[in-house]
Amino acid sequence: MSKYIFIIIVFALSFSCAVKATSENKQIKDEVLESFKSLVDASKKLDSALYFQHFDSDKFVGLNADGTNWNSIDELTPLIISGFNAIEKVTHLKFNNVNISIIDNFTAILVNEYVQSMILKMGSKSTL
Structure with a gap:
């Protein structure tokens, strides 16, 4: 009988840990999604200054x-800055996945x- 009680207790503890981990994962996912x-x-x-505040x-x-x-962030920085500087206005930005x-x-x-549409400073429209 005590063997079965021990198995039930171990299962209950495992289930409790799984529920706690799921709850923690949801909280972490929510924080990442908000960021x-x-x-x-x-x-x-x-x-670009606000954009780069999101990276370590x-x-x-x-x-x-x-x-x-x-x-390195140094490889991404010039791409973002020059890209942002070339865009007049973002007209559409949707994250499908x-x-x-x-x-x-x-x-x-x-x-x-993502799918993005924008008006470039040189006057043309672009979609990525």
């Missing part, structure tokens, strides 16, 4: 759309796909 929304707002405003410049790595990666994976309480990975 991402703030990053998107900075992009829409074409505010010492630990930054990023994946480019063509599969290459940036190993945003996925957040929680690694642990201190690490999350967010990947996304």
